[in-house]
Each structure stands twice: as structure tokens, then as C-alpha cells.
Amino acid sequence: MDDQGRFTSDPFSLGVASGDPLPDSVILWTRLVPEPFKRGGGMPDRRVPVQWTVAADEDMREIVQTGEVFAQPEHAHSVHVDVTGLESNTEYYYQFRTGGRQSSVGRTKTAPAPNARLDEFSFAFASCQAWYNGFYTAYKYMADDELDLIIHLGDYIYEYGIGPNGGERNTSVPQVYRTEPKTLDRYRLQYGLYKSDPNLQAAHASAPWIVTFDDHEVDNNWADEDPQDPDKQSVREFLQRRANGLQAYFEHMPLRPSRMPDGPDMPVYRNFTFGDLAEFNILDTRQYRSDQACGGGAKKDCKERLDPSRTILGDAQEEWLLDNLGNSTATWDIIANQVLMAEMDFERGPEEALSMDKWDGYIADRDRVLTTFEQEVRNPVVITGDFHRNFANNLKKDFDDPDSATIGTEFIGTSISSGKNGTEMDDFGRRILAENEHIKYHNAQRGYVRCTLTPDQWQTDYQVVPYVTDPGAPIHTDASFVVKDGNPGLQER
Ligand SMILES: [Fe+2]
CATH class of the missing domain: 3.60.21.70 (Alkaline phosphatase D (PhoD))
Known part of the structure; x- marks a missing residue:
């Protein structure tokens, strides 16, 4: 990470995930870790803002919700976003952004x-x-x-x-x-x-x-x-x-x-x-x-x-x-x-x-x-x-x-x-x-x-x-x- 808070290598090196689906909500996960094989992961010892987007389509054009959370050093800069207000039994796509980088797009689905x-x-x-x-x-x-x-x-x-x-x-x-x-x-x-x-x-x-x-x-x-x-x-x-x-x-x-x-x-x-x-x-x-x-x-x-x-x-x-x-x-x-x-x-x-x-x-x-x-x-x-x-x-x-x-x-x-x-x-x-x-x-x-x-x-x-x-x-x-x-x-x- 440089002085302007921009990442010089991919912070989304461990990918993205979602889990624990309910009819109206699902957890979105990622962890900022540009150097996953090094102690500390190549991250500064401070919180880092992460933006998330949920969309109805894989190309992330039909945006459903967006938000921002802080990745905290005491949780290894992992984030667990509880997205609520979703439709039941529905497929969604999601993506994270931080410091000039974006993650791959994940697919998830709410429970009926x-x-x-x-x-x-x-x-x-x-x-x-x-x-x-x-x-x-x-x-x-x-x-x-x-x-x-x-x-x-x-x-x-x-x-x-x-x-x-x-x-x-x-x-x-x-x-x-x-x-x-x-x-x-x-x-x-x-x-x-x-x-x-x-x-x-x-x-x-x-x-x-x-x-x-x-x-x-x-x-x-x-x-x-x-x-x-x-x-x-x-x-x-x-x-x-x-x-x-x-x-x-x-x-x-x-x-x-x-x-x-x-x-x-x-x-x-x-x-x-x-x-x-x-x-x-x-x-x-x-x-x-x-x-x-x-x-x-x-x-x-x-x-x-x-x-x-x-x-x-x-x-x-x-x-x-x-x-x-x-x-x-x-x-x-x-x-x-x-x-x-x-x-x-x-x-x-x-x-x-x-x-x-x-x-x-x-x-x-x-x-x-x-x-x-x-x-x-x-x-x-x-x-x-x-x-x-x-x-x-x-x-x-x-x-x-x-x-x-x-x-x-x-x-x-x-x-x-x-x-x-x-x-x-x-x-x-x-x-x-x-x-x-x-x-x-x-x-x-x-x-x-x-x-x-x-x-x-x-x-x-x-x-x-x-x-x-x-x-x-x-x-x-x-x-x-x-x-x-x-x-x-x-x-x-
Ligand atoms: Fe085993």
C-alpha cells in the first residue's frame, strides 16, 4: 500500500465469498491481504475502508445496494458484510473495491x-x-x-x-x-x-x-x-x-x-x-x-x-x-x-x-x-x-x-x-x-x-x-x- 492508500498489488488475493443465507440477507466476505504468505499480510496497522456492491446481474450493471465498511487490523482486515433487505430465493452478484483495486465478482443466492x-x-x-x-x-x-x-x-x-x-x-x-x-x-x-x-x-x-x-x-x-x-x-x-x-x-x-x-x-x-x-x-x-x-x-x-x-x-x-x-x-x-x-x-x-x-x-x-x-x-x-x-x-x-x-x-x-x-x-x-x-x-x-x-x-x-x-x-x-x-x-x- 502506498502513501495515498492505493494498493501496489492485489489486496483481494484470497478471493470473495458469501454465506449463511437467509430469505432477506446474506453475508459477503473478503479479506484485504496483498501478501498472504507474510506475517501481517502486507497491510498497515490501521483500518482501511472497503466499498461493496450488490447487483442483480453478473456484469454489475443493475445495482441493488452499495455500502462501505472498514477492514480492521484486529480481524486481519477481513470484512463480514451483512446485506439485508434482499428478495428471497433470488440470485445476486457482488464485488468489493478498495484503494484503486476491485475484487472478482461473486454469485450468491438468498434462501426462499x-x-x-x-x-x-x-x-x-x-x-x-x-x-x-x-x-x-x-x-x-x-x-x-x-x-x-x-x-x-x-x-x-x-x-x-x-x-x-x-x-x-x-x-x-x-x-x-x-x-x-x-x-x-x-x-x-x-x-x-x-x-x-x-x-x-x-x-x-x-x-x-x-x-x-x-x-x-x-x-x-x-x-x-x-x-x-x-x-x-x-x-x-x-x-x-x-x-x-x-x-x-x-x-x-x-x-x-x-x-x-x-x-x-x-x-x-x-x-x-x-x-x-x-x-x-x-x-x-x-x-x-x-x-x-x-x-x-x-x-x-x-x-x-x-x-x-x-x-x-x-x-x-x-x-x-x-x-x-x-x-x-x-x-x-x-x-x-x-x-x-x-x-x-x-x-x-x-x-x-x-x-x-x-x-x-x-x-x-x-x-x-x-x-x-x-x-x-x-x-x-x-x-x-x-x-x-x-x-x-x-x-x-x-x-x-x-x-x-x-x-x-x-x-x-x-x-x-x-x-x-x-x-x-x-x-x-x-x-x-x-x-x-x-x-x-x-x-x-x-x-x-x-x-x-x-x-x-x-x-x-x-x-x-x-x-x-x-x-x-x-x-x-x-x-x-x-x-x-x-x-x-x-x-x-
Ligand atoms: Fe480430515
């Missing part, structure tokens, strides 16, 4: 009015994008889909240091990236690198996003106040780290200002309604959960997981969720969640090994959610990230009894890049399908999941790319499933 009749709604969900594991090619195709909504289920970044050659990206990464993020500055740098990917930027600019975080936005497998390695981080140190990680997360996501963290606490669980067709409950399964039972990992005969006082949601979130599910009048009630809800036996033969980081380690909460599904919800559907594999599950009243009624459906989406190229099938996938009657599909390639909802039917398409370690992969639909209104469970298409 509550209870408005909606014939079709299409969204995609994604998770897990280890930058150094490969290219975000899947996002290029997601951007082309012109969706009503995109949901991110967490692991938007990973809290690991990055090598000099950027892993599979094979590109030079500055020295400042070698260490693990712990400070606010260092987490901000991580977002600078991850969000520099042009396909990720294209997906953000293509539709409104609703986001929630999982563990790696802070620390692997953290639970409430417990870090991955309590011997290396005291609770006090971890809570400061959690505050830093969540602050940087907020600064880089198109979230409402009401979601801003207060120290280590971030109010992120929330719900969204799209006409009479869909209601989304966006969960937080990290901030309020009991520590992983029996030391975490896949465990046999872990009695602790059955303890009724254990929780993955916490009391307040659970009450909120069960109330929403019970009161909803939508055709489709969706739980957008981080970790696998269905039971999954990892062990060959009659013995059972279950993962203590997933809902299998939190049986009391799962039983109450599934009971509510059975008794009060017309069409419950769970969408899930974290696993770096695609699965499609029938949710059962009793997972160990194949004759038990199917009471809901779970779609688990693979990673965008985490785990490198992956493969269609492997020994692990074969074992999971053989040991778990209710799990009907597996694929371990990279990609995203696209869902098209109508009043009669839900359709899920598993979109996968054959490789991510080189750019430019093609995409194809590996499998599609439908769920019929009033008939929980998967039907192959």
Missing part, C-alpha cells in the same frame, strides 16, 4: 421464504482439504454446478507445518510455514496458503456457503478443553491455541458477525430453512464433547462409551437439535455433522472394534437423536465429513440387528484432497462393507457430494476425481442413491 413451496433445491458438501496432499480440482467442478448452497463440514485447514516443496503440490513454500500453527498470526498464514487455491476461490465465488469446523482447524482430535497431546499442552495453553485457531477460522469464513469467537468459545451450531423443502441443522461436535472414551482410536469392548453421562453435543446443543427436529415442518431434515453417526465395525469376524472419535463413542447422544428420528422426523438425513472416504449408510434403530428398522439415511463425503489420490476399493473398504450390513457403498477417491432435493425424492451423487497429485483431473459420478419421501433408507439408482 419460510414455508414457500419449493420444487427443487440442490447443494453440495465437502470436507478435508490438506493443501499439501493435492490439488483442489473437485472444487472447479463444484463451482460449475451453480448450486443453491455449498456446505463445508470441517478440516478446512490442517494444523501441520508444511515442507519447503509443499508436499504433492511441488511448489516452493516459505520458511514461515514449517512450524505447526499455534499463534493467531501463524493460523492466519495457514488460511492464506489454503485459500490461495484458485479452484477453492471459484467454489466460494459460485454460491453461498454454510461452514462448520472439525478438529484440524485447531488440533487433531481435540475435545472441549482436551488437546490431542495433553502431556505437551496444558489446558491453559490449549485454550489459548483454540482461541487463536477459531479466531482465524472466523476471519476467513463468510460467517455472520454474531458467530465471532469470544476467547476460546465460538457459537457455531445453527440452523437454516429453505422453504418447505429443507431444514439444515449445522452441528458442532468439538467444543462440548466429552474426551474420547478409552483413550480414543478404534477400541474393542470399551465400556466407557456406554456411559450415559458422556456427550458429543453438550446439553444445550442437544436440546436445541431435538427441538428443531421435532418442530420442523420441512420435507427433509438434515443434520450437517463432522463425524460418522452410524455404527462402524472395523474388526473382521465376530469381534467388534469401534472408533471412539465418532458417534460410536457417544452412544447416549446417538440413541436420543435416533429415537427422535424414528418418532418425530419425516425424512431425516445426516451428511458427514472427516473420513476421507465415501460411504452411504442406512441408520438403524439397532445396528447389530440386520432386521432392525431403517429410520434414517447417512451420506459420508470423501475428502477434497486429504489422503492424496486414494483408490476406488481397498482391503479396508471391503472389510467395512462385509462387517456392516447397513453400510451400502464405499469409495476412497477424492471429490465432493452433490444432493438434489424435490418434494418426492432426495438424490445423492458421489462426484470423484481419479487423482489430485496432479492438476486437471476429470470428474465422474461414481454412484448415485435416492431416498423417497416417507421411506427412510437408500435406494440405488
Whole structure:
């Protein structure tokens, strides 16, 4: 930035985004950061005015609203503009301007009015994008889909240091990236690198996003106040780290200002309604959960997981969720969640090994959610990230009894890049399908999941790319499933 307040290089290096759509409003996001790979981002330590424009057309001629906000240094010069007074179920375009520069144009869409009749709604969900594991090619195709909504289920970044050659990206990464993020500055740098990917930027600019975080936005497998390695981080140190990680997360996501963290606490669980067709409950399964039972990992005969006082949601979130599910009048009630809800036996033969980081380690909460599904919800559907594999599950009243009624459906989406190229099938996938009657599909390639909802039917398409370690992969639909209104469970298409 020069003395006249003009930028000598592009301050919109991380693109633009929109999110948390309501019938009359949407959040517009950008961050001024001409040098995203440098501490401080190349910005002066003062507030900088940013002008925004919302238009009805992509060429930004039919202007609907304009305004000005200040990008503040204490928020890394990010802006979260709450544009209000918009028409429901309407496409808009937006653009930012500052210091003689303008951003690219983003597309967004408001939600339909509550209870408005909606014939079709299409969204995609994604998770897990280890930058150094490969290219975000899947996002290029997601951007082309012109969706009503995109949901991110967490692991938007990973809290690991990055090598000099950027892993599979094979590109030079500055020295400042070698260490693990712990400070606010260092987490901000991580977002600078991850969000520099042009396909990720294209997906953000293509539709409104609703986001929630999982563990790696802070620390692997953290639970409430417990870090991955309590011997290396005291609770006090971890809570400061959690505050830093969540602050940087907020600064880089198109979230409402009401979601801003207060120290280590971030109010992120929330719900969204799209006409009479869909209601989304966006969960937080990290901030309020009991520590992983029996030391975490896949465990046999872990009695602790059955303890009724254990929780993955916490009391307040659970009450909120069960109330929403019970009161909803939508055709489709969706739980957008981080970790696998269905039971999954990892062990060959009659013995059972279950993962203590997933809902299998939190049986009391799962039983109450599934009971509510059975008794009060017309069409419950769970969408899930974290696993770096695609699965499609029938949710059962009793997972160990194949004759038990199917009471809901779970779609688990693979990673965008985490785990490198992956493969269609492997020994692990074969074992999971053989040991778990209710799990009907597996694929371990990279990609995203696209869902098209109508009043009669839900359709899920598993979109996968054959490789991510080189750019430019093609995409194809590996499998599609439908769920019929009033008939929980998967039907192959
Ligand atoms: Fe992940």
C-alpha cells in the first residue's frame, strides 16, 4: 500500500465469498491481504475502508445496494458484510473495491421464504482439504454446478507445518510455514496458503456457503478443553491455541458477525430453512464433547462409551437439535455433522472394534437423536465429513440387528484432497462393507457430494476425481442413491 492508500498489488488475493443465507440477507466476505504468505499480510496497522456492491446481474450493471465498511487490523482486515433487505430465493452478484483495486465478482443466492413451496433445491458438501496432499480440482467442478448452497463440514485447514516443496503440490513454500500453527498470526498464514487455491476461490465465488469446523482447524482430535497431546499442552495453553485457531477460522469464513469467537468459545451450531423443502441443522461436535472414551482410536469392548453421562453435543446443543427436529415442518431434515453417526465395525469376524472419535463413542447422544428420528422426523438425513472416504449408510434403530428398522439415511463425503489420490476399493473398504450390513457403498477417491432435493425424492451423487497429485483431473459420478419421501433408507439408482 502506498502513501495515498492505493494498493501496489492485489489486496483481494484470497478471493470473495458469501454465506449463511437467509430469505432477506446474506453475508459477503473478503479479506484485504496483498501478501498472504507474510506475517501481517502486507497491510498497515490501521483500518482501511472497503466499498461493496450488490447487483442483480453478473456484469454489475443493475445495482441493488452499495455500502462501505472498514477492514480492521484486529480481524486481519477481513470484512463480514451483512446485506439485508434482499428478495428471497433470488440470485445476486457482488464485488468489493478498495484503494484503486476491485475484487472478482461473486454469485450468491438468498434462501426462499419460510414455508414457500419449493420444487427443487440442490447443494453440495465437502470436507478435508490438506493443501499439501493435492490439488483442489473437485472444487472447479463444484463451482460449475451453480448450486443453491455449498456446505463445508470441517478440516478446512490442517494444523501441520508444511515442507519447503509443499508436499504433492511441488511448489516452493516459505520458511514461515514449517512450524505447526499455534499463534493467531501463524493460523492466519495457514488460511492464506489454503485459500490461495484458485479452484477453492471459484467454489466460494459460485454460491453461498454454510461452514462448520472439525478438529484440524485447531488440533487433531481435540475435545472441549482436551488437546490431542495433553502431556505437551496444558489446558491453559490449549485454550489459548483454540482461541487463536477459531479466531482465524472466523476471519476467513463468510460467517455472520454474531458467530465471532469470544476467547476460546465460538457459537457455531445453527440452523437454516429453505422453504418447505429443507431444514439444515449445522452441528458442532468439538467444543462440548466429552474426551474420547478409552483413550480414543478404534477400541474393542470399551465400556466407557456406554456411559450415559458422556456427550458429543453438550446439553444445550442437544436440546436445541431435538427441538428443531421435532418442530420442523420441512420435507427433509438434515443434520450437517463432522463425524460418522452410524455404527462402524472395523474388526473382521465376530469381534467388534469401534472408533471412539465418532458417534460410536457417544452412544447416549446417538440413541436420543435416533429415537427422535424414528418418532418425530419425516425424512431425516445426516451428511458427514472427516473420513476421507465415501460411504452411504442406512441408520438403524439397532445396528447389530440386520432386521432392525431403517429410520434414517447417512451420506459420508470423501475428502477434497486429504489422503492424496486414494483408490476406488481397498482391503479396508471391503472389510467395512462385509462387517456392516447397513453400510451400502464405499469409495476412497477424492471429490465432493452433490444432493438434489424435490418434494418426492432426495438424490445423492458421489462426484470423484481419479487423482489430485496432479492438476486437471476429470470428474465422474461414481454412484448415485435416492431416498423417497416417507421411506427412510437408500435406494440405488
Ligand atoms: Fe480430515
